[in-house]
Amino acid sequence: MTDATAATGLLALHETMAVIRRTEKAAHDLFMSGLVKGTTHLAAGHEAVAVGARAALRDGDYAFATYRGHHHAIAWGATPEECLAELMQRSTGLNKAKGGSMHLTKAGSGMLGSYAIVGAHLPMAVGAAWSARLRGTDQVAVAFFGDGATNIGAFHEALNLAAVWRLPVLFVCENNFYMEYTPIGSVTAAEHPAAGRAPSYGLPAEVVDGNDVVTVRDAVARAAQRARAGDGPTVLEAHTYRHYGHSRTDPAKYRPDGELERWLERDPLTVSAQRLREAGTSDDDIKAAEDRAAGVVDEAVAAARAAPEADLSEAFTDVWADGGAAWRT
Amino acid sequence: MTDATAATGLLALHETMAVIRRTEKAAHDLFMSGLVKGTTHLAAGHEAVAVGARAALRDGDYAFATYRGHHHAIAWGATPEECLAELMQRSTGLNKAKGGSMHLTKAGSGMLGSYAIVGAHLPMAVGAAWSARLRGTDQVAVAFFGDGATNIGAFHEALNLAAVWRLPVLFVCENNFYMEYTPIGSVTAAEHPAAGRAPSYGLPAEVVDGNDVVTVRDAVARAAQRARAGDGPTVLEAHTYRHYGHSRTDPAKYRPDGELERWLERDPLTVSAQRLREAGTSDDDIKAAEDRAAGVVDEAVAAARAAPEADLSEAFTDVWADGGAAWRT
Amino acid sequence: MADVTYRDSVAEGIAREMRRDPAVVCLGEDIGAAGGVFKTTVGLFEEFGPERVWDTPISEQAIVGAAMGAAMTGMRPVAEIMFSDFLACCWDYLANEIPKVRYMTGGQVTVPLVVRTANGGGLGFGAQHSQAVENWALTVPGLKIAAPSTPADVVGLMASAVRSDDPVVFFEHKGLLASKGAPAPDDHVVPFGEAAVVREGGDVTLVALASTVPLALTAAERLAADDGVAAEVLDLRTLIPLDVAAVLRSLERTSRLVVVEENPYQGGWGGTVVSVVADEGFELLDAPVRRVAGANVPLPFADALEDQVIPTVDKVVDAVRSLTTY
Amino acid sequence: MADVTYRDSVAEGIAREMRRDPAVVCLGEDIGAAGGVFKTTVGLFEEFGPERVWDTPISEQAIVGAAMGAAMTGMRPVAEIMFSDFLACCWDYLANEIPKVRYMTGGQVTVPLVVRTANGGGLGFGAQHSQAVENWALTVPGLKIAAPSTPADVVGLMASAVRSDDPVVFFEHKGLLASKGAPAPDDHVVPFGEAAVVREGGDVTLVALASTVPLALTAAERLAADDGVAAEVLDLRTLIPLDVAAVLRSLERTSRLVVVEENPYQGGWGGTVVSVVADEGFELLDAPVRRVAGANVPLPFADALEDQVIPTVDKVVDAVRSLTTY
Numbered sequence A, B: 001m002t003d004a005t006a007a008t009g010l011l012a013l014h015e016t017m018a019v020i021r022r023t024e025k026a027a028h029d030l031f032m033s034g035l036v037k038g039t040t041h042l043a044a045g046h047e048a049v050a051v052g053a054r055a056a057l058r059d060g061d062y063a064f065a066t067y068r069g070h071h072h073a074i075a076w077g078a079t080p081e082e083c084l085a086e087l088m089q090r091s092t093g094l095n096k097a098k099g100g101s102m103h104l105t106k107a108g109s110g111m112l113g114s115y116a117i118v119g120a121h122l123p124m125a126v127g128a129a130w131s132a133r134l135r136g137t138d139q140v141a142v143a144f145f146g147d148g149a150t151n152i153g154a155f156h157e158a159l160n161l162a163a164v165w166r167l168p169v170l171f172v173c174e175n176n177f178y179m180e181y182t183p184i185g186s187v188t189a190a191e192h193p194a195a196g197r198a199p200s201y202g203l204p205a206e207v208v209d210g211n212d213v214v215t216v217r218d219a220v221a222r223a224a225q226r227a228r229a230g231d232g233p234t235v236l237e238a239h240t241y242r243h244y245g246h247s248r249t250d251p252a253k254y255r256p257d258g259e260l261e262r263w264l265e266r267d268p269l270t271v272s273a274q275r276l277r278e279a280g281t282s283d284d285d286i287k288a289a290e291d292r293a294a295g296v297v298d299e300a301v302a303a304a305r306a307a308p309e310a311d312l313s314e315a316f317t318d319v320w321a322d323g324g325a326a327w328r329t
Numbered sequence C, D: 001m002a003d004v005t006y007r008d009s010v011a012e013g014i015a016r017e018m019r020r021d022p023a024v025v026c027l028g029e030d031i032g033a034a035g036g037v038f039k040t041t042v043g044l045f046e047e048f049g050p051e052r053v054w055d056t057p058i059s060e061q062a063i064v065g066a067a068m069g070a071a072m073t074g075m076r077p078v079a080e081i082m083f084s085d086f087l088a089c090c091w092d093y094l095a096n097e098i099p100k101v102r103y104m105t106g107g108q109v110t111v112p113l114v115v116r117t118a119n120g121g122g123l124g125f126g127a128q129h130s131q132a133v134e135n136w137a138l139t140v141p142g143l144k145i146a147a148p149s150t151p152a153d154v155v156g157l158m159a160s161a162v163r164s165d166d167p168v169v170f171f172e173h174k175g176l177l178a179s180k181g182a183p184a185p186d187d188h189v190v191p192f193g194e195a196a197v198v199r200e201g202g203d204v205t206l207v208a209l210a211s212t213v214p215l216a217l218t219a220a221e222r223l224a225a226d227d228g229v230a231a232e233v234l235d236l237r238t239l240i241p242l243d244v245a246a247v248l249r250s251l252e253r254t255s256r257l258v259v260v261e262e263n264p265y266q267g268g269w270g271g272t273v274v275s276v277v278a279d280e281g282f283e284l285l286d287a288p289v290r291r292v293a294g295a296n297v298p299l300p301f302a303d304a305l306e307d308q309v310i311p312t313v314d315k316v317v318d319a320v321r322s323l324t325t326y
């Protein structure tokens, strides 16, 4: 790859991250103004993990995410409009307003869902990888999860089964150092909640800078290559930080003074902008990409606002594969 | 300890192991003749783990066992008569014929139950250890479990919580190399299913000869001492072998030729007899102990046979602490 | 005295028991300094410290399993499972271990613990954070089940729950947390198994629980005003023990029954109530029995969709009208 | 043709589907070369090999979670959970993930899988290996539930289950495994949601499922012989979809209903059946409705004690007599 194509590629990643960032900001503002209901778990700060991983993977690969999954949905091709319409309970929402922020899903492009029970989706990703093997494809599956998820039983069962069956699955931990309001170190018997557990399943692991989209992309690419080569799963632990509180209106008072500020210096967008400049991209080009991102999201907000409310009849569709909800004769 | 007292102590352990062995044989024969119903999971071959562990612990310490728990019940003071009466559905059974082989319990002496859902009792043992700490006692809790149990989520959650809270709990794996009919290696991503996982919780671990009662006793004593000193949990993996099949009438055809025979050479009773002889105990004394054991069990069989059938009214007692079973007004 | 919230009453109820009995300890995710995600444990950590209020990892099995082990050995743990949906992550303990160990050991052990959990919908939390799952617990003999509808009942039932030598699943309704009511008097204890007649009436009996109590009351007011129908409203307060005697007593006067429950119709607790009535109260009935229950679908996110599938005042009013015109 | 066992019919039913559709794969503990602890997968490993029949670790969450992921991506997994009690160890998947993902994604994904499990008591396996837990599944909208009572139905319902694009929980009754019946014809498919009238009669309707079908039939024979009472016996075959239309049709003739179910009375599926009847069939009833169900206690080990607490022929006969003399 020439420096120039590399830079073009990176600029696209930067723009996607900017789209995510702006979408999260919009979600936050809309929540505060009462237009987004329920709850949200914003991923601002985590963008590089989702975007870097997607860049390293192929169409047809599978992704499974958590309630903090806006960034994965967008990285896998969901539009900000679909996402915001979902959060605003519009009939045009990604999940027809039946899922909400915690369940964004873009199955058509392999993003098979956001799951709100911590850890539950790890075995699903193992199953998708098993399926790829059974069908003889070279697809890989990736599960994104938090540091807190490493203490639940499903994590253990998933890693063991994936290792025993040597499946093409990537376990990507977004270690943001908090399980809700609790520092992860105080409830976890391993310094590296994910990577530190990998050896006990005989799995290779890496701890990587989760705020550097290039680092993430390269680590995921290595892991995917191993997986496609039949060498089994990899555990990646990407260190990152969430800019907002855990959910909704959490003001994140439990953070020590200065911690957020330190992490903001390593904001994924700052890091990638820096890399772009080093690769010769002009400030104008970077700004243009960010402006495009802002424009897309601003239009998405307007479109979502203007979209019709959820269609009431949808309450009774989609339970069964025939589209209906009949449970009796 | 002088050699003589050591030998006396060891002879007592040998005798208890002989009682267990004879009880298991009786349970097997009674099952085959239709007098024991349901199912049994015999522990013949595993005696040294239970007896060695009990010898290293104190009155007041807690034990939690599995469906393969006859040896733990007896090591903790249940009589063969109580156990066999339970298996034979007599009103004099250890659990009033309401538990059966899989649930032998001798709570009065700290043996808080045998649990038949694999792995479920590990968190319970953690809780008992937590309770000891809360009450300011120096009790420890021990959970006995199989190699197969190390792949279930509760194992992971229990070890992590125990490690984070630094609780006085011992995790003693009876690695008999089989999960039912499946060799443990084929479904486990760690060479040492229990000990190999300990490092990922920052826990000390030992792999020990589970057929040598002295080795087990000493290892458990070390672990208990650490626990009482406030140094937290230990994982012990005791290698052993079951002489019968997994349960009931399993003929254990899946075992490679010669495997059982090799293990029989290291039968726990052979090993302890050898140690006794080395410590100067006469063959006569050993035989006398074994005869006493046989006598106790033979009498137990006769007494259990003669005991009255389960009391039908017991079907509706013991649901609630008031002794009753009322669920409505 | 000024009204208090249901939310604050949870912490108050626990605090009263912790003051009374040093064996009472709490554990759960973010329940300590953070005061719980629903702020239902605010103040406990400050008052009782880290040796009585324990933050845990995300390990529902370890939380409830450890509570069980502690309860068997002299403590009275109060374990929080944040959302009741997550009971599924430790269901083995609720279904197979805790409720059975006393019985299967022939009474050798006792498990005095409380599993508290935020239950129910109406807040737009979607399919995995909104369920009313008291019916899961009802499928398991050996669990006591409480589900208060008022701040005072929260305190009074919590007292009974913590003092109970039997395991209790305590459902705190998310939709009621912000609601207010009279504070619990000192030493307030509400015994289990006693339904409250929260409104008297002779035309129809509405049997309700937790969130459906205020809903039934509002429906009753509307029926009184618009139709001149006098509805009696019973708050069951606990599902186990189940006060069917109170239901049958009320039916002796009203002869008409509508059960209002948030859990889905299929497998919902109303089925158990109705089957007792259809057996022992058959002769009392002058009309079909109706259940206004959750629809048999997962819970959708959008408020307007959620309203379609959970009980509402309109649905209760309609059900009653269909009976009174019967 | 010679009669076949229920046990062998399980493997036969799976094998027929595996032959038909290469997307069908099996996973579970000891299901491969060992043929399953209940010998219900004997021959599958030999015929289809290790790429279609997978032995797993003791990891119920991983088993069912992996089945879900595979089902979402083109496979049709058949997962075995050895004893139905162990569904509690992966309840999150049955309660929160599998049945909800289609709905909450707005129909984006489909989960065509079968979770098979050995259900029920009567064999003296004690409190943690004997439960009839079809009522657990019934609490969860989004699961289809099958529970065959005969060898032919095992095969026919298995065909429907595997071909269903919806998730199915398939309860194989331990107490029926050794029972025999006519083999399933070639290409036998029993559609879901169609109860079978397994005995006709005009005096009382007995609604049964799985193990309680032979029990209800025996009771019906005894009632015919001793009392001259003609009992109609319905085998529901599936709980979801629930064929209440068949129940109501039968009641039009008999006007009397006894539901015979193995799961506990509290929270049992009979409650749902009875509540539909007490609503839509109220005018058809000439007598109280009775449920002969499991007692609300854990299951005791001793056979004689177990008999006290699970449905028996005597209990069914008594219940019917109490109605016919009503």
Ligand SMILES: Cc1ncc(C[n+]2csc(CCOP(=O)(O)OP(=O)(O)O)c2C)c(N)n1
Pocket: A041, A068, A116, A117, A118, A119, A145, A146, A147, A148, A149, A150, A152, A174, A176, A178, A179, A180, A246, C029, C058, C060, C082, C086, C089
């Ligand atoms: C099984 C389960 N337990 C508890 C919760 C509540 N909960 C939601 S997010 C969260 C913290 C998760 O932390 P982590 O895995 O680090 O992810 P992060 O939110 O930091 O991205 C908790 C406890 C849940 N959703 N599921």
Ligand SMILES: Cc1ncc(C[n+]2csc(CCOP(=O)(O)OP(=O)(O)O)c2C)c(N)n1
Pocket: B068, B116, B117, B118, B119, B145, B146, B147, B148, B149, B150, B152, B174, B176, B178, B179, B180, B246, D029, D058, D060, D082, D086, D089
């Ligand atoms: C959760 C759960 N899954 C499956 C079983 C069925 N089962 C009973 S024993 C057993 C094998 C256990 O192997 P191991 O832990 O090595 O103990 P061992 O029997 O060898 O002593 C299995 C799979 C169970 N009881 N519980």
Ligand SMILES: [Mg+2]
Pocket: A146, A147, A148, A174, A175, A176, A177, A178, A179, A180
């Ligand atoms: Mg985190």
Ligand SMILES: [Mg+2]
Pocket: B146, B147, B148, B174, B175, B176, B177, B178, B179, B180
């Ligand atoms: Mg083993």
